Amino acid sequence: MQPILDMVMRHKAGEPIGLTSVCSAHPLVIEATLRHALATGQSITLVEATSNQVNQDGGYTGMVPADFRDFVRAIADRVGFPLDRLVLGGDHLGPNAWTALPAAEAMAKAEVLVADYVRAGFRKIHLDCSMSCADDPVPLPETTIADRAARLARACEDAFTGDADDAPVYVIGTEVPVPGGAAEDLEELAVTTPEAAIATVDMHRDLFRDRGLSAAWDRVIATVVQPGVEFDHDKVVEYRPDRATALSRAIEPVDHLVFEAHSTDYQTAAGLAALVRDHFAILKVGPGVTFALREALWALDAIEAELVAPERRAGLRRVTLERMHAEPKNWRKYYHESGDALDLQLQYSLSDRIRYYWPDPAIANAQETLFANLREVKLPLALVSQYLPLAYLAARDGRASFDPAELVMAHVGATLDAYHGACHPNV
Structure with missing residues (x-):
């Protein structure tokens, strides 16, 4: 996967460049990402799926890896996005979806998972x-984590049959708290110590080599650490460069590795730029873009209420809340309020558990009806400016039309602007 390796080498040589990883399975978010990349001329666009979203059992999207590949490529084909500029990645690939099983069974499923991702064309x-799995200690020893990662790397290497230049690149390590945002209230996070970060790298390197994976180790591009950024339901822990100075410097002498920063959602443009400058050169964003999606859809729901007769309204916001109350499994362990306070969390929590519900047939039908209703009326400029000011500006500048789907994508694109600026500061 030479384009990503080249980016890492350029960063290691002193260029303050980086790579944005958009982790979402929503078609409008993916289309917005590809359209944004076309408009900005990005040479690499990275779209990732998580092990919970997409796996051999279907994940919560119902897609196996080959389905997700075809899904993204179909969107790319529709918008004219070159496939040679598109990279698919797999995030948190391991036994995460099967931790209720004993470790032997969960790891066997994880081996199938990573092999399926590689065979389907995922290259990061x-x-x-x-x-920890059902019969594991908590927390899991570092040596066990690294040994299992090496085992999965072997499964990936065995599954890959293409040209050497297209061989997968790897990211090791993990961040705390869990993927997708913290479940509890946060005040301040402990930054990974330089010693811990380097120990993780050294342990993985040794175990890769012990398993005959030296060539794969040369394609390990990053390790995930905690630079002190996170978000919970209603707060964002901002990046403070002074707290991560020692960690940032620790990666500089390590050949062909940068840091990958997760949970960068909701950081400021300046914070994102500082992260890339400080060698957190791969920036993951997931809930941040689906939160923007929800903002735009709620804005269109409000516009519909101004323009469409009550009996014809889609009522997307109402339908979504009804379905979330009817099917609470995706938010129950995260949200603990009741009544109106719960409805606020369901809609506006920064952890954005609403993202699991967009494929629900009733919600998807309501969204389609909303778009159809708004396409039948001429959207007043003043209403678009009132409810979607960023998309309004994009439409007035000719970067989008006033079609409801394009307004949504323009609003999501405004979030991506900050990531593009951080990763391409001299463009």
Whole structure:
């Protein structure tokens, strides 16, 4: 996967460049990502799926890896995005979806998972075996985590049959708290110590080599650490460069590795730029873009209420809340309020558990009806400016139309602007 390796080498040589990883399975978010990349001329666009979203059992999207590949490529084909500029990645690939099973069974399923991802054409693979399975100690020893990651790397290498230049690249390590945002209130996070970060790298390197994976180790591009950024339901822990100075410097002498920063959602543009400058050169964003999606859809729901007769309204916001109350499994362990306070969390929590519900047939139908209703009326400029000011500006500048789907994508694109600026500061 030469384009990503080249980016890492350029960063290691002193260029303050980086790579944004968009982790989402929503078609409008993916289309917005590809359209944004076309408009900005990005040479690499990275779209990732998580092991919970997409796996051999279907994940919560119902897609196996080959399905997700075809899904993204179909969107790319529709918008005219060159496939040679598109990279698919797998995030937190390991036993995460099967931790209720004994470790032997969960790891066997994880081996199938990573092999399926590689065979389907995913070329950036995050090996994450940090979670304890049913018969594991808590927390899992570092040596066990690294040994299992090496085992999955072997499964990836055995599954790959293409040209050497297209061989998968790997990311090791994990962040705390769990993927997708903290479940509890946060005040301040402990930054990974330089000693811990380097120990993780050294342990993985040794175990890769012990398993005959030296060639794969040369394609390990990053390790995931905690630079002190996170978000919970209603707060964001901002990046403070002074707290991560020692960690940032620790990676400089390590050949062909940078840091990958997870949970960068909701950081400021300046914070994102500082992260890339400080060698957190791969920036993951997931809930941040689906939160923007929800903002735009709620804005369109409000516009519909101004323009469409009550009996014809889609009522997307109402339908979504009804379905979330009817099917609470995806938010129950995260949200603990009741009544109106719960409805606020369901809609506006920064952890954005609403993202699991967009494929629900009733919600998807309501979204389609909303778009159809708004396409039948001429959207007043003043209403678009009132409810979607960023998309309004994009439409007035000719970067989008006033079609409801394009307004949503323009609003998501405004979030991506900050990531592009951080990763391409001299463009």
